[in-house]
Amino acid sequence: MRRDEEEYERVVRYFDEDGDGKISAAELRKRLGGEVALEEAEMAIAALDSDGDGLVCSEDLVRLMEEVGEEEKLKDLREAFDLYDTERCGFITPKALKRMLKNLGESRSTLECRAMIGAFDLNGDGVLSFHEFTIMMGSTIN
Incomplete structure (x- = not known):
């Protein structure tokens, strides 16, 4: 137990x-x-x-x-997503990812950022939705 x-x-x-x-x-x-x-x-x-x-x-x-823990995790994921959604469009774009990574001391090309997003871009639209972001972070939401 x-x-x-x-x-x-x-x-x-x-x-x-x-x-x-x-x-x-x-x-x-x-x-x-x-x-x-x-x-x-x-x-x-x-x-x-x-x-x-x-x-x-x-x-x-x-x-x-467990429900409270899931709600807290979802809140934390939303806050992290919002940090990456620098364009405030509801998605993480390659340009926004590049900017955020640069702020974190990681220099990546736009092409590299596109590839990073592509690994979790389930619908192929070239950006990460919040749902796709949660999958990337190892969680799922309904």
């Missing part, structure tokens, strides 16, 4: 009063000292519950953190 999974198990055990390995809205509300209305606790559980049983288990927490 990974360390983060152990942490989620520990969180579930903290809230889980009846020992079934899952957190109910009532257990969540009680552990929070009754500071939350039952409807709010039910909404929180429903938002985290991935299998529709009305309870939250450690797997639900793992899924949530």
Whole structure:
């Protein structure tokens, strides 16, 4: 079991009063000292519950953190893409790539930049879209 999974198990055990390995809205509300209305606790559980049983288990927490991690990765990729999209056209052009590489201390010809883009240019339009950029960076987006 990974360390983060152990942490989620520990969180579930903290809230889980009846020992079934899952957190109910009532257990969540009680552990929070009754500071939350039952409807709010039910909404929180429903938002985290991935299998529709009305309870939250450690797997639900793992899924949530993976989704958050993917969103963060996507945000970081978008920021990196925007750095290369110096022409602000929504694509990375050979000219923009050449300019950015020069700023990074890498001198490349336009022909070399075209070849670099060509390796990941899935639709053959001569530029990199954000989707193609994510593939180049080793990720995929839907």
